[in-house]
Amino acid sequence: xxGLLYAFLFLFYYVSEMxxxxxxxQISDFAxxxxxxxxxxxxxxxxxxxxxxxxxCKVAAFAALDEPMTPRALLYRAVIGETKSIIESPFIWxxxxxxxxxxxxxxxxRISEVVRSLRRLALEMGRKNPNAARVNERICMxxxxxxxVCPNKAISIVDGGPKGKVANVDPSECRGCGACSxxxxxxxxxQASLNYIEILNxxxxxx
Amino acid sequence: xxxxxxxxxxxxxxxxxxAPAIAVFHxxxxxxxxxxxxxxxxxxxxxxxxxxKLNCTSRMEAEFAIKAFAEGYDGVLILGCEMGECHYRxxxxxxxxxFTLFRRILELSGIYPERLSFIFVSPYDEEAIRDKVKSFxxxxxxxxxxxxxxxxxxxxxxx
Numbered sequence: 001x002x003g004l005l006y007a008f009l010f011l012f013y014y015v016s017e018m019x020x021x022x023x024x025x026q027i028s029d030f031a032x033x034x035x036x037x038x039x040x041x042x043x044x045x046x047x048x049x050x051x052x053x054x055x056x057c058k059v060a061a062f063a064a065l066d067e068p069m070t071p072r073a074l075l076y077r078a079v080i081g082e083t084k085s086i087i088e089s090p091f092i093w094x095x096x097x098x099x100x101x102x103x104x105x106x107x108x109x110r111i112s113e114v115v116r117s118l119r120r121l122a123l124e125m126g127r128k129n130p131n132a133a134r135v136n137e138r139i140c141m142x143x144x145x146x147x148x149v150c151p152n153k154a155i156s157i158v159d160g161g162p163k164g165k166v167a168n169v170d171p172s173e174c175r176g177c178g179a180c181s182x183x184x185x186x187x188x189x190x191q192a193s194l195n196y197i198e199i200l201n202x203x204x205x206x207x
Numbered sequence: 208x209x210x211x212x213x214x215x216x217x218x219x220x221x222x223x224x225x226a227p228a229i230a231v232f233h234x235x236x237x238x239x240x241x242x243x244x245x246x247x248x249x250x251x252x253x254x255x256x257x258x259x260k261l262n263c264t265s266r267m268e269a270e271f272a273i274k275a276f277a278e279g280y281d282g283v284l285i286l287g288c289e290m291g292e293c294h295y296r297x298x299x300x301x302x303x304x305x306f307t308l309f310r311r312i313l314e315l316s317g318i319y320p321e322r323l324s325f326i327f328v329s330p331y332d333e334e335a336i337r338d339k340v341k342s343f344x345x346x347x348x349x350x351x352x353x354x355x356x357x358x359x360x361x362x363x364x365x366x
Contacts (some may be wrong), residue, residue, distance in 0.1 A: 151295050203257040
């Protein structure tokens, strides 16, 4: 009899533990939206917050933001459903998708894909990418030098503009490194934040 | 023999008092503070030189270097991340390709190639950064003040 009792107790304990685990993380609607926006399955609930990703991240270490942000905090807030603080922070626009965080992650959470779908959602909600390159359609000669150089394959040549074809920048993919504007022969592609003329004026001597 | 600042005889004695004006272009992701970069330079030349912060060294054009020489700076220094450490994956490789070619062009046009250098830096090793920048500044001091001659660009015709 005693053995049976113990067995029941154990079963009860085990089942309650299972329920605990199931109810421990309540995934918000926002996280499900993120899942729908990306091409991969994002297992956001797999993250247990070891913070290896934020120890490796370059943006967390070197970008001096007003409100400090790390990939772990980003994941946690996405799971809870704190949308505002994620989408308003410049972290998602500074992340280059280098995937060092994914290499470090023991659970295999695709953090760079999370950031990518966050960018898409932010663009849908009406925000602008502050670091993205802009194309001057009058000058652009659609030579395609920027297409080859771009590390994220954000630029493509599309029909349109006064000359028939223009380079087009995808703001959800552009990370703002500025390699395209250094290659462009006409300086037709420029970053919004750091212009070609602004850089020249920084070391021009007024005399 | 290659033209080298160190091959020139008698340069060392002249150049003891000379404070070079240097234009420094540095990457945002390995050296985030431009005040720190300014403190790497020797004391005399801090006010004369200029520090420009870029998003990545791949933004650095050859035109900026030419412009800096034309404005009268004695040297151009580019500080970028180590190979494989670039935030944008291949940005520093692109800049390295560009400026190895550009140094060759400088040599052909009669300017010492030591005046421009591309230094790879890891942000956690301050001593190595100091040593590399110091060796660059010593090279520029050996080269002497840069004089911009219009004759190089427009040679006079003989009738």
